[in-house]
Amino acid sequence: MEKVFAQQFEALLEKYSELLVGESSEETKEKVKAWALYSHIAKSMPALAKHWNELYPEGKDEMKVIINEIKLLNEQHRNAPKK
Structure with a gap:
């Protein structure tokens, strides 16, 4: 990947994280x-996701934690008083 594109894509991810959950730390991104x-x-490929979930149940559990955390952060961000 070109360095310029990688930097531009990183900026997109940073802004997306900020808009989605209200922060853009490295861990959050x-x-x-x-x-x-x-x-x-x-x-797009539910069979692949199902296969991965069955192959790596601990990964599936970690993904559930991440999904729930993102969902909670998003809800908190949306319900936070606007500045």
């Missing part, structure tokens, strides 16, 4: 990236 990619895979 990694969770948002995993959540977004897993969600896309689960929708």
Whole structure:
């Protein structure tokens, strides 16, 4: 990947994280990236997601934790008083 594109894509991910959950720390961006990619895979290739879930049940459990955390952060961000 070109360095310029990688920087531009990183800026997109940072802004997406900020708009989605109200923050864009490195840890949060990694969770948002995993959540977004897993969600896309689960929708576009559900059999692959099901296979992965069965092959890696501990990974499935971790993904559930990430999904619930993103959902909670998003709800908190949406319900926070506007500045």
